[in-house]
Amino acid sequence: MTQASTQLTAGEAKLRDFLVPRHEAMVADLAHHVSIPTGLGHDPGLDEYRGIVLDRLRAIGGVVEMRTGEARPTWLDFGSQSDDAPAVRMPPPTAVVTFPGNEGPGILIACHLDTVFDPIGSFTAMTISSDDKTAVGPGVVDMKGGVLITVNALEALAEAGELPNITLALTSDEETGSYASSQILRDLSKEAEIGIATEPALPGGELVVERFGSGQFRVETRGKSAHVGRAFVDGVSAVNKLADVITKISAMPDAERGRILNIGPLLGGAASNAVPDLARAWGNVRFPTNEIADELLAMLRELQTSPESMPSVRVDCSFNRPAKPETGAVTRFAQLARGCAESLGQQMPFAKTGGVCDGNILQDEGLPTIDTLGVRGGGLHTSDEWIDLSSLVERSQLMAVLLHRLKQGALTQ
Numbered sequence: 001m002t003q004a005s006t007q008l009t010a011g012e013a014k015l016r017d018f019l020v021p022r023h024e025a026m027v028a029d030l031a032h033h034v035s036i037p038t039g040l041g042h043d044p045g046l047d048e049y050r051g052i053v054l055d056r057l058r059a060i061g062g063v064v065e066m067r068t069g070e071a072r073p074t075w076l077d078f079g080s081q082s083d084d085a086p087a088v089r090m091p092p093p094t095a096v097v098t099f100p101g102n103e104g105p106g107i108l109i110a111c112h113l114d115t116v117f118d119p120i121g122s123f124t125a126m127t128i129s130s131d132d133k134t135a136v137g138p139g140v141v142d143m144k145g146g147v148l149i150t151v152n153a154l155e156a157l158a159e160a161g162e163l164p165n166i167t168l169a170l171t172s173d174e175e176t177g178s179y180a181s182s183q184i185l186r187d188l189s190k191e192a193e194i195g196i197a198t199e200p201a202l203p204g205g206e207l208v209v210e211r212f213g214s215g216q217f218r219v220e221t222r223g224k225s226a227h228v229g230r231a232f233v234d235g236v237s238a239v240n241k242l243a244d245v246i247t248k249i250s251a252m253p254d255a256e257r258g259r260i261l262n263i264g265p266l267l268g269g270a271a272s273n274a275v276p277d278l279a280r281a282w283g284n285v286r287f288p289t290n291e292i293a294d295e296l297l298a299m300l301r302e303l304q305t306s307p308e309s310m311p312s313v314r315v316d317c318s319f320n321r322p323a324k325p326e327t328g329a330v331t332r333f334a335q336l337a338r339g340c341a342e343s344l345g346q347q348m349p350f351a352k353t354g355g356v357c358d359g360n361i362l363q364d365e366g367l368p369t370i371d372t373l374g375v376r377g378g379g380l381h382t383s384d385e386w387i388d389l390s391s392l393v394e395r396s397q398l399m400a401v402l403l404h405r406l407k408q409g410a411l412t413q
């Protein structure tokens with residue numbers, strides 16, 4: 001196990017000191033970024049926010065390439081009882097920023113610009129507490145604070161002439177499953193050695209070292225419609241068939257082994273006096289390892305019938321978030337990050353969580369990945385989402401020192 005230095009080098013102390021006077025500017029920048037709505041695929045807000053971040057990265061030598069990925073499968077959308085597929089929305093682009101000419105192991109940092117908040121809702125601005133210690137706002141920790149500390153850390157490293165061999169992926173669809181960006185992240189991972197994502201740390205600065213994977217599925221049953229009064233016996237109920245299937249699914253979870261399935265919402269039938277010919281149920285699965293993901297996939301596929309059967313069952317699956325178990329390489333990386341934190345006088349306990357993020361994808365491509373290097377806070381995805389404002393400088397210092405040590409080969413030598 002790597003025993004990280006607990007002393008800052010003179011160069012690292014300079015990085016730390018460069019960031020100390022930035023507190024006020026970072027709070028002001030964060031308030032600005034939070035006020036730009038980037039939820040629910042709001043393109044004007046995503047474009048504006050992406051432009052602001054890219055301008056700062058270009059100013060320190062970043063070279064920007066825009067990439068477009070796959071569209072999200074339409075069957076994931078709830079609520080449609082018609083067969084007409086909903087209009088396919090253009091997948092939002094991913095900005096890939098590289099800093100040519102810098103040496104060291106390849107480091108891929110995944111940041112997402114999108115939030116979960118309605119751009120025209122009531123929760124659209126950042127509010128600072130009366131003691132100036134915390135702030136509440138949409139995306140304030142998840143992850144506009146994380147993007148901001150990354151930009152500041154890179155500016156500190158650029159000022160010192162110590163930028164690492166870094167690739168930054170600024171995605172716009174993480175909160176809706178990374179369907180457009182996952183292949184881009186996988187391709188970028190193949191050219192990197194180390195993965196970082198700037199999801200929020202827990203309030204005490206805890207680093208998440210293990211995450212479950214997750215996936216989506218939809219069950220669709222088809223039967224034969226008939227008028228209940230005139231021809232009931234001619235009908236074949238898709239709702240009854242769906243009920244049979246749901247009963248089978250309800251027996252599938254094995255929570256002790258982390259094999260988790262939830263089913264709902266449901267749709268079926270148009271009127272109570274007609275035998276329904278179409279019913280659908282959507283569900284979500286969670287799994288601690290990709291072996292358990294394979295078990296789940298096999299169990300769900302087993303429910304399918306041929307399309308000619310009456311009634312018929314079709315199951316669509318998209319296990320878009322692979323499991324992110326703690327590996328030896330992740331443990332070493334976490335110890336290195338903890339060493340950096342301690343040398344800055346910060347605490348860094350380790351934790352596990354059921355949440356998922358783009359770090360799951362990076363690690364699935366073989367990169368040892370730490371995904372909670374963002375700011376400290378909580379209440380993610382709620383109207384109480386908050387940040388500890390002191391974590392802006394603190395975590396930008398941590399990011400700068402960690403990137404500096406990774407550039408020196410602390411993890412790869």
Ligand SMILES: [Zn+2]
Nearest residue numbers: 112142143199
């Ligand atoms: Zn996030």
